[in-house]
Amino acid sequence: MAGTGSRPPGETDSPGSPATPEHTDPHPLTGQEFPSPVPPGTGWPGDPATADTAVARTATQVARLASRAQTTAELDAMVTVCRACPRLVDWRESVATTGRRASFAAQPYWGRPAAGFGPAGAPVLVVGLAPAANGANRTGRMFTGDRSGDWIYAALHRGGFATQASSEHAGDGLELQGIRIVSAVRCAPPQNKPTTAEKATCAPWLHRELELAEPTLRSILALGSIGWDATLRTVREMGWVVPRPKPKFGHGATAELTTPHGRTVRLVGSYHVSQQNTFTGKLTEAMLDEVIASL
Ligand code: SF4
Numbered sequence: 001m002a003g004t005g006s007r008p009p010g011e012t013d014s015p016g017s018p019a020t021p022e023h024t025d026p027h028p029l030t031g032q033e034f035p036s037p038v039p040p041g042t043g044w045p046g047d048p049a050t051a052d053t054a055v056a057r058t059a060t061q062v063a064r065l066a067s068r069a070q071t072t073a074e075l076d077a078m079v080t081v082c083r084a085c086p087r088l089v090d091w092r093e094s095v096a097t098t099g100r101r102a103s104f105a106a107q108p109y110w111g112r113p114a115a116g117f118g119p120a121g122a123p124v125l126v127v128g129l130a131p132a133a134n135g136a137n138r139t140g141r142m143f144t145g146d147r148s149g150d151w152i153y154a155a156l157h158r159g160g161f162a163t164q165a166s167s168e169h170a171g172d173g174l175e176l177q178g179i180r181i182v183s184a185v186r187c188a189p190p191q192n193k194p195t196t197a198e199k200a201t202c203a204p205w206l207h208r209e210l211e212l213a214e215p216t217l218r219s220i221l222a223l224g225s226i227g228w229d230a231t232l233r234t235v236r237e238m239g240w241v242v243p244r245p246k247p248k249f250g251h252g253a254t255a256e257l258t259t260p261h262g263r264t265v266r267l268v269g270s271y272h273v274s275q276q277n278t279f280t281g282k283l284t285e286a287m288l289d290e291v292i293a294s295l
Helices: 059-068 072-079 086-097 147-158 196-216 224-237 285-293
Strands: 124-128 179-183 219-223 254-258 264-270
Touching (some): 124 196, 124 224, 179 196, 219 224
């Protein structure tokens, strides 16, 4: 189990507030019973948090806790218990309890923010939009258990970055090699549309992610314009040199970013692996393979 951030005064509440604490469902792989949302540190595969992990309840607390994370493991733990956006907390937990997709009705739902997935120190970082309501919000792992994940993990497997081509549940053995996946917003938003304020509140988690990743980072794959814009905004805040005018997002677009240490990190854009792009043929497997091969 990964380490957790320690809990400062005033940030001591348990993050879990399941609407039906008496009700549990079995995890599809392990069979262990869990309430939904899943309380931290209770045995969910890959849960980086414990009952003592510090909980951010305001934008100010997100910024403070994120800046305090000394390791990616600490960051992951604190991300997964964050409650700073009331609308998103309500949404993710209502989907996890009363709003489950019928085909998943008998499964427990993670119902918490999704941590980054993949090894710390990876040379490639993927920045997506946000967890899916019945995907990562159910399984607890980025792009796991939804159609977008079918696409991205198959492509990462073809590219040598993933040990498996599919990803159904946390705990299924999938590992990433040389790549880590994060999102600009860590909670599933209604209609996949976080508000400007929610994006701003969540931004410090990505900021710290990039600070911790920077020493070994070679390239960043931004999935969609929100991932692209969030990355550029964050690295500018960190003092990286970004070309002007601002590089424009597009599939296959690239930009050379320079860190304060003089290293060059390549930003590559890809259409998001959402169904509206993959079903319509706007994004094909060949197009995705090409950008992944360039990382
Ligand atoms: S979107 Fe980000 S800041 Fe808001 S509650 Fe989720 S993890 Fe916290």
